[in-house]
Amino acid sequence: MKKLLYALLAVLLVVVVGIGALLALVDPNQFKPLIAEQVKKATGRELVVSGDISWRFFPSIGFSLGKTEFRNPEGFAEPNMVQLESAELSVSVMPLFSRQLEIGNVSLHDGRVFIQTRKDGLSNLDGLGQQTEVKAEPSVKDEAPVAEPSTQTEPKAAEVWTISLAGVELVNASAVIRDDRAGTLTNVSALNFNLSRFAPGEWAQAEFDITGLNGEMNFSAKGATELFIVPELNNAELKNLQLSALAKDKVNDISSVTLALDKLKTGDWSSVTFSAKGQVPNLTFDAKGETRFMLNEAMDVVKLQGLVLDSGLKGATLPRPEMAVKLAADADYDVKQGMATLKQFKADIDEISVNGNGSFKSADIPVIRFAVKSDNIDLDAFLGLDNAKKEEEQTQTASGNGGQAGQAGSAGTATQAAKDQEPDLSVLKTLDVAGTVELGKLKAANAKLANVLVDMKIAKGVLTLKQLAANLYDGSVKAQATINANGKLPTYKVSKQIRGVQIQPLLVDLADKDVLAGKGDITVNVTGTGLAEKRIRENISGAIDINFADGAIYGVNIPEMIREAKAKLKGHSTEYVKEERKTDFSSMTATLKLGAGKASTNNLDIDSPLLRIDGNGETNLVSEDIDFTVSTSAVATSKGQGGKGVDEVADLTVPIDVKGNWSDPKFSLNLAKLLKENNELEKKAHKEVERGLEKLLGDKVKDDEIKKAADKLLKGLFN
Structure with missing residues (x-):
């Protein structure tokens, strides 16, 4: 027993002597030049450790690092890309003998990151990781020595190490991301992060909070989750994820954004709820929703199932003061293809309800495909045109024509400017769109249509209406059209066939004009250059054939x-x-x-x-x-x-x-003209006038002067 006690005392003495020798003979600060040299070789940048490096031996072996700066190249707005005021790291010694790496709490204080892209496009991130050239020792290229036969047995496979981390603490960090080309600046003024004990196969708690400024918008966010790393270190899970944020500037106030996720594991479905509330110019919104979410194990396909979004909108820019918007859909996103697919969506915007499917593929020219259906759409009510028309009529009735003369000139000028303005069709050159719209009923510009089918395409700056078909006013209409936006002025071509339409109710609804009635067939074939109203009137050419039956001209x-x-x-x-x-x-x-x-x-x-x-x-x-x-x-x-x-x-x-x-x-x-084209009537009219003159003047009618005056009067009447 005494021998064992002596042995333990000897070991303890050796450790104490070793630590004392380490403290006395080895100053960790002497490694600063070596560390700086290795960083220079690895990154091409300077590392300056101006603070002290000190050992720590209780309760574990570790070190603390004073102020440290990782330099930027010359020509950037700040000298440092990364800097730390202090850092601490420790490792337990005894578990190392059992192949267990137990890292103590990692603490980083007052860290700062500065990233800049200059106007010439050069970034301080460029060139990182490019090692400087290191001269290698010359090697002898003689014949390779023949390996001596070994009598030792093959080594056993390396035993697996287990790793644990007492925690990570990031205190009062900050960052600046500056892009001088785009004129943008994001300043993270405070970032704090804390991770509890972390070990493979165990759940760890993580929390963060952040505040900053993006341009003129102040923002803040905070969140918490639980993190699980599988023992093989090749996969991870999250659960109980909670995020919240807000942002505000002079014109925008996003008062609340929340996201909650029950779990996140590749290949499994997760339940997600979210909300957003705030105000942007002329629009106030309050939205909330939920969905099921899955990321496949290859992490290249995202699926949403049962997506539901319910939003209330208020604002002067809307067709009406308040609107309710609801969306339900399933969706997929393929990361490799850049393809988003919306499946079986249903959207309700007040009384308008549409359903269908669509897709979006990210590319230099985005590719969009859609198929939309609806039982009934009243665009006039949706856009507020009915109310606007009633208000205009009431205003005109109440005020008459008085008090409007002063506004006529400016209104006329504005109207004329609008007629001369060409619509901006540049968007047609940036899209590849094709799709169909099917409507049971449609009311637009007070015209009432049924069984509407629209088949259209946009490609290479050309809008093609492949088919427009509808029933209206006891008849039907079919149309085809193209608009080409590739020239200096857009060109168009339209062909339309209207069959069996009751003209009177159509004109009353469209133009409030009761001038013509009848059952009509109309064929239109026109072309033109320019889509401003004035240019359409000036440049349109073609023909319109009309054939009406059983009607009236009012x-x-x-x-x-x-x-x-x-x-x-x-x-x-x-x-x-x-x-x-x-x-x-x-x-x-x-x-x-x-x-x-x-x-x-x-x-x-x-x-x-x-x-x-x-x-x-x-x-x-x-x-x-x-x-x-x-x-x-x-x-x-x-x-x-x-x-x-x-x-x-x-x-x-x-x-x-x-x-x-x-x-x-x-x-x-x-x-x-009536008298000229009907000679007998003209003669009869002359006789009637002469007879009247005879009754009036008697024998004086034969007087030459009176005859001349009568002839002059007759010529004035019948010419």
């Missing part, structure tokens, strides 16, 4: 005008009951030719049981002026519009002038 009663012409020809006053100002027809056909800022026709033909109408003329697409002449022939019949009174002027051709503009067309009887 605003003019041609049979009434025929009876008026008859009365005037007889010198009688028009004694009849005023009828509705409309002209019925059984068919109307015309071809409108577009070009040089005008729309013209020379083959207007309107037929009815009572009338035959031919017309020609033009309208200016820029000024909206109208200049048409309509020649009307009455058909002998005692039935139909006009009744028996028209029989007396059967086969009479009555010319009617259509003047004015689109918003206020004017219809008038061209009496002079």
